[in-house]
Amino acid sequence: MLFSELPLANPLQRAVRAVGYETPTPIQERSIPSLLEGRDLLGIAQTGTGKTAAFALPILQRLLDSGKFRAPKTCRALILLPTRELAIQVEECFKQYAQFTAISTACIFGGVNDASQKRNLVRGVDVLVATPGRLLDLIGQKAVSLKALEFFVLDEADRMLDMGFIHDIRKVVALLPQVRQNLFFSATMPDDITKLAATILRPDPVRVEVAPQSTPIERIRQELYRIDKRRKGALLKELLLAHPEMKKVLVFSRTKHGADKITRVLEKAGVKCAAIHGNKSQNRRQEALGNFKSEKIRVLVATDIAARGIDVDDVSHVFNYDLPDVPETFVHRIGRTARAGKDGIAISFCSPDEEQD
Ligand code: AMP
Numbered sequence: 001m002l003f004s005e006l007p008l009a010n011p012l013q014r015a016v017r018a019v020g021y022e023t024p025t026p027i028q029e030r031s032i033p034s035l036l037e038g039r040d041l042l043g044i045a046q047t048g049t050g051k052t053a054a055f056a057l058p059i060l061q062r063l064l065d066s067g068k069f070r071a072p073k074t075c076r077a078l079i080l081l082p083t084r085e086l087a088i089q090v091e092e093c094f095k096q097y098a099q100f101t102a103i104s105t106a107c108i109f110g111g112v113n114d115a116s117q118k119r120n121l122v123r124g125v126d127v128l129v130a131t132p133g134r135l136l137d138l139i140g141q142k143a144v145s146l147k148a149l150e151f152f153v154l155d156e157a158d159r160m161l162d163m164g165f166i167h168d169i170r171k172v173v174a175l176l177p178q179v180r181q182n183l184f185f186s187a188t189m190p191d192d193i194t195k196l197a198a199t200i201l202r203p204d205p206v207r208v209e210v211a212p213q214s215t216p217i218e219r220i221r222q223e224l225y226r227i228d229k230r231r232k233g234a235l236l237k238e239l240l241l242a243h244p245e246m247k248k249v250l251v252f253s254r255t256k257h258g259a260d261k262i263t264r265v266l267e268k269a270g271v272k273c274a275a276i277h278g279n280k281s282q283n284r285r286q287e288a289l290g291n292f293k294s295e296k297i298r299v300l301v302a303t304d305i306a307a308r309g310i311d312v313d314d315v316s317h318v319f320n321y322d323l324p325d326v327p328e329t330f331v332h333r334i335g336r337t338a339r340a341g342k343d344g345i346a347i348s349f350c351s352p353d354e355e356q357d
Contacts, residue, residue, distance in 0.1 A: 001024060002022060002023055003016045003021055003022060003023070003024060006032055006033070006036075006057075007033075007036060007061075008032075008057060009061060010100075011064075011098075011100035011101045012057060012060055012061060012064075012097060012100075012101070015097045015099050015100055016053075016057070016097070018096070018099070019096050019097070021053070024050070024053075024054075025049060025050030025053075026049070026210050027043065027049045027050055027051050027208055027210045028050050028053055028054040028057075030208045031043060031054040031055070031058070031206070031208050032054060032057060032058050034206040035055065035058035035059070035181075035183070036058045036061060036062065038062070039205065039206045040182045040183065040184075040201045040202045040205035041055075041182075041184065041201075041205055041206045041207075042184050042197055042201060042206070042208070043055075043183065043185040043208050043209075043210075044185075044186060044187070044188075044189055044207070044209040044210070045185060045208070045209070045210045046187035046332070047086075047156075048335070049210050051155075051185055052089075052093045053097065055153050055155075055185070056090075056093055056094050056097050059077050059127070059151050059153070059183075060094070060097055060098055060101065060103060060127075062150075062181070063076055063077060063103055063126050063150070063151075064101060064103070066150060068148075068150070070104065070123070070124035070125060070126050070148075071124050071148055072122060072123055072124045073121055073122065073124055073142070073143060074144065074145055074146070074147065074148040074149075075106075075121075075124065075125050075126070075127065075128035075144065075146070075149060076126045076148060076149065076150050076151065077126060077127045077128065077149070077150065077151035077152075077153070078128050078130065078151070078152050078153065078172075078176075079094075079127070079128070079129045079130070079153040079155060080130055080131075080132060080135070080152070080153065080154050080155065080160075080169065081129065081130075081131065081154075081155040081156055081160070082131065082155075082156050082159045082160045082163050082165065082305075083131065083305060083306070084109035084110070084111060084131060084282055085285070085289075085306065086155070086156065087107050087108075087129045087130065087131055088107060088109075088286075089311065090107075090129050091105050091106070091127075091129040094127050094129065098126075098127070103126045103127065104125045104126050104127070105125060105127040105128075105129065106121060106127070106129070107128075107130070108120075108121075108128065108131070108134050108135060108138060109134050109282070110131060110133050110134040110137075111278075111281065112281070112282045112283075114134065114137070114138065114141075114143075117134070117138065117143075118138065118141070118143040121144045124148075128144070132160070132165050132168035132169060132171075132172060133165075135172060136168055136171055136172065139175065145175075146175045146176055146177070147177060148177075149176055149177055149180055150180055150181065151180065151181050151182075152173075152176055152181070152182050152183070152200070153182075153183040153184075153185070154169065154182075154183070154184050154185065155185045156185065156186065156187070157184060157185065157186035157193050157196060157197070158187055158188045158190070159187070161192060161193065161196070163305065166192075166196070169196070173199065173200055182201050182205070184197045184200055184201055184205075220334055220335075220337060220344045220345065220346050221345045221346070222334070222345075222346045222347075223345065223346070223347045224347075224350055225347065225348070225349050225350065226350050226351075226352075226355075227349055227350070227351060228351055228352070229351040229353070232321055233261070233262060233265040234265075235349065236251065236262065236265070236266070236319060236321065236349075237269045237271070239347070240266065240269075240271050240299065241269060241271070245316070246298075246317045247295070247298065247316045248292070248295060248298070248312075248314055248315050249298060249299045249300070249315070249317045249318075249319065250299075250307070250312070250315050250317070250318050250319070250333075250336055250337070251299060251300070251301045251302070251318075251319040251321050252301075252302060252303070252304060252318070252319065252320050252321060252322070252324070252333050253275075253277075253301055253302070253303055253321050253322055254303070254321075254322035254324070255303065256277040256278060256279050256303055258321070258322065259275040259276075259301045259302065259303055260275055260277075262321060263275045263299075266299055266301075271298060272296070272297040272299070273297055273298065273300065273301060274287075274288035274291060274292070274297050274299075274300060274301070275288070275301040275302070276288050276289060276301075276302045276303075276306045276307070277302065277303040277305075277306045278303070278306060280306075285306065289312070292312060293312055300312075301321075304324060304329055304333070307333075307336075312336065315336045315337045315344065316337065316344065316345065317337065317344070317345045317346070318333055318334050318336050318337045318344065318345070318346045319347050319348075319349070320333060320334070320347070320349065322354070323348060323354045333346075
């Protein structure tokens with residue numbers, strides 16, 4: 001199937017061509033037609049599968065079709081998701097796909113001053129991408145209302161529950177109009193997520209489950225160093241100094257404090273690096289990410305939550321400075337390398353207290 005065969009309006013077809021997509025990914029092929037018919041959707045998929053376009057394109061099409069117009073301080077579609085990085089990225093996708101339409105977008109998230117976010121909402125927006133805390137905050141301030149909402153997307157539901165957003169999600173859902181189209185995405189479906197989905201989706205939603213778009217795990221060379229915890233910083237430094245081919249290196253740390261410590265060790269050794277985690281301001285995080293993408297810095301140290309959803313090409317090496325607790329996180333981390341057909345190397349540091357049978 002080609003995008004041109006999907007019943008999407010010309011401005012959307014043009015945008016898809018402009019971003020260089022030709023064939024829909026499996027989740028897009030299986031979701032878009034049903035979403036265009038107005039069905040609810042339960043999508044079991046993670047970042048990297050093309051899920052953003054799978055929900056953004058049909059929502060944009062239906063916004064164009066519905067003949068309604070945004071009213072002041074309201075939104076017509078709400079995308080609720082866990083982190084600022086993901087919010088920025090998802091809004092960016094909507095902007096790209098809507099570039100030849102008059103559809104407006106806005107993005108709101110915590111950790112930054114809310115003045116410009118409020119200004120963007122004054123005249124109302126078609127698509128609002130938001131993290132839950134700041135959304136509820138701005139609703140409380142009467143800067144935005146959900147009463148005119150037509151489309152609701154909950155993205156990365158499992159991650160949101162992990163991050164303790166369940167009460168905020170319930171509060172938001174209680175504010176939504178009864179009649180609406182719902183899309184619910186989660187990488188995994190444990191019981192609590194299934195229950196949550198049932199409270200949001202109308203009965204009999206379309207269910208689409210896709211495996212992560214072949215993160216070619218076979219192409220990732222994995223190395224393991226068994227090492228004392230206190231020696232990890234020195235080993236990382238030694239490896240980076242000895243191997244100039246480690247050009248674009250992502251280091252995962254379990255804690256924010258750990259991430260800062262690692263950058264201090266590397267900076268002292270003259271390795272250009274930066275850390276991204278929840279205690280860094282939004283601007284600092286975006287700057288670090290930009291510098292990493294453009295290779296002004298060689299090493300980006302990240303916590304799992306901060307790194308979630310970040311899309312960086314050509315990562316040559318991923319270091320698991322600390323081992324994550326769950327296998328999914330491990331796969332997600334090392335999947336940041338060996339993208340787009342390239343090879344990649346994942347190096348894990350394992351201290352005796354991290355070893356399990
Ligand atoms: P996502 O899972 O939405 O984060 O998308 C992962 C990446 O795939 C993004 O960089 C998208 O721009 C890209 N992408 C999404 N759909 C397609 C497509 N049909 N063809 C090529 N690339 C795509």
